[in-house]
Amino acid sequence: MILRAALLLVSIFVADIAPAATYRVDESGSFPQQSSTQMRWRQIAPSRGGDNAVEGSTRVNLRLNLAPWLNRNGRLFLVLPEQPVTPVKVSWTTQGRLLPGQLVSGQRALVYVGPIVSPLLEETLVLKMEADGTRLSSAQRLQFHFEIDID
């Protein structure tokens, strides 16, 4: 009697899912997993105003595994860690499932708030990136990820 009751108690606790916290989201289904963007000078010729920015754009098809938080309320963020060489400004547009927005490396930006109603979220991001062209002297890998704050 006691053993069965103990097992039942454990099962109920597991089904209650994770407590409120911030979690990394599995986006291994996104593609391309890796891409390369040739940045171009915003002003090819140096200007009196000193605009040395380089900018580029790429498209990413997202597949976010939100199953662990199904039916939970959460806030989904796009994150880009701080970059070692030069800050990178990122802005993006979406097809509507996620919010458009912008961030600077070292920040995270809110892209969704509300209930998680589907285990899989698919979205297409068009990223525009900007950096200081006089400091970007070699390829820099921007490792984006998503994290979710669960209530």
Add this chain to the structure above:
Amino acid sequence: MPRSHSSHAALCAAPLLAFVLPVNAFTVSITPGTPTVYLQVGVGAFSGTLQGGGTPGVNPTVNVVSVTVPAAQVGTGTPQTMSTNSSAANSFWDNRVFCSPPAQLYVGGFYRRPGGGSGGGSALLTAAVPSVLSNGSGGTISFSQISWASSGLGDAGAQPFPSGTFVAGSTQTIGSIPRNEWAESCHTFSYANTAVVPAGTYTGTVVYTLAAP
């Protein structure tokens, strides 16, 4: 029988770890801007202006600097001011009037290079100068007879492409452009006219080259 807190805690911890295992992020590699040099001697080509985000281009026209020496002056040693068929007066940098054609020839350009620190600091402007101008009938004039004065409307301080004289049969330095800068000058050419030479039209071509290290 009281439940063991330790076993209960272990069961709670296992599911939480499953959610925080590292997962792949998507990675975008950004590569630096493309190094670029632009050189303009005379009339250039630019779509719009620099401040308007214009882009440089190729102008296939070769400009000419010329003079017809009056008969009474040939070989007298009195310098003869030359003029150009270039109409370039405004700078593409900010579209302001900079040179005064036909007396002045525009010489300018820019050097774009990503990265900072030492190395690759400046692009060098050189001129490959033939030994002589020729009249096609055996008559020659040394290129060392041609010099130029450098200026720029509204400029103060040293010119990036200062005054000088051609060194016949050489490749000589005209000036330099620092990394991620635009540099420009106006050149007024002069023929020294120190020798009596046979009649004719003497022609020669100087090749200006802007090269980045």
Add this chain to the structure above:
Amino acid sequence: MRDPGTFARLALASALLSASADGRAASNVDTGSPGNLATSVDLQFNITIPRFVSLRVGSAASINTLSFAPTAAEMASSFPVLATGGDIGGSDVTVQVISNAGSVTLTAATLTADLVSGGNTMPWSTLAATNPTGSIIAPAFNTGSTVLTAGAGIVNQTGSWRYIWSNPPNTLYGAGTYTGTVRYTAATP
């Protein structure tokens, strides 16, 4: 969604850069790797030199008058007489011939048949010129010519002429001032 303005600029840049080549021009562009980045532009120079010939006899800015004023004793001696009034001094005048049009022929033409003083005349043959400096031989009046040979198409010679009145013996001329003008001409083919 890309900014159409940026896209247009990038496309234009690509098109322009692809047109950039080793061809000479008044403006040029190159893109590439550091250490392999260079662009060139041509500039043509033209110097036009006209054909010319320049002749100087005496002062550069005025016509000289050479004056012979022999004394009675000199007249009696029949010795040649020197003049005054040359730009160099005395009987001597500067002569200079410059040309870039090949060899030059000098001639001397008198504007009158003889030197004249009222109703009296004196033949030009009583006058002659030597070249104390330089290599330019004075052409004889009305009959001779001097050819200056060009070197590489150029004649550039300077010298002097000295005029002498021969004071011919056993010849008497009426008192007076006998005048005449000589025109020297330098001609190229």
